[in-house]
Amino acid sequence: MPTIKNVCVFCGSNHGYDPQFLEQTNALGTYLAHHDHPVVYGGGKEGLMGAIATSTMAAGGQVIGIIPTFLREMGLAKDDVTTFIETATMDERKDEMLRQSDAFIVLPGGFGTFEEFTTMLSWSQINVHQKPIALFNIDHYFDDLVAMGRLQI
Structure with missing residues (x-):
């Protein structure tokens, strides 16, 4: 397995x-x-996105924020991270996140988080990438999704 x-x-x-x-x-x-893993994330300043960036930087880590221009123009960007990358579209954002990352951790979130997770998962199934993907199942948030994955279709 790659580093x-x-x-x-x-x-x-x-x-x-x-x-x-x-x-x-x-x-x-x-x-x-603390384990020298720079964080790549969606570039937002609010919610869990803002928290992952703030906590990583507060602990001395590096953060790469990636956000489309229209979200930055709405004032949603946390651009005081180590590296800030602006993309034209949401799809370009996902492409850049894939390029910048060696693994993925999915935390609780809404439809956008779910869409990012399912994109990376489907891309791994068609060999666009072979990077690890983990669900951080805080308080059983992903239990139903994990159960659904056990279905044989």
Whole structure:
């Protein structure tokens, strides 16, 4: 297995309904920083996205934020990260996240997080990449998704 350096974290632009989401996101950012894994993420300043960037940098880690221009223009960007990359579209953002990352961790989030996860998962199935993908199942958030994955279609 190739060496894992940069870890992409997919997560919500809100904090969610469970205080554990924020607590565990901050713990993950600290852990990744302390183990010299730069974080690649969606470039947002709000919610769990903002938390993963802030906690990683507070622990001395590096953060690569990737955001489309239209979201930056809406004032949603956290551009005070180590490296800030602006893309033209959401699809270009995912392409850049794939290029910048050696592995993926999916935290609780909404439809955008789910879409990023399923894109990377389907791309791995068709050999666009063979990078590890992990669900961080905080307070059983992904239990139903894991159960659905056990279905034989």
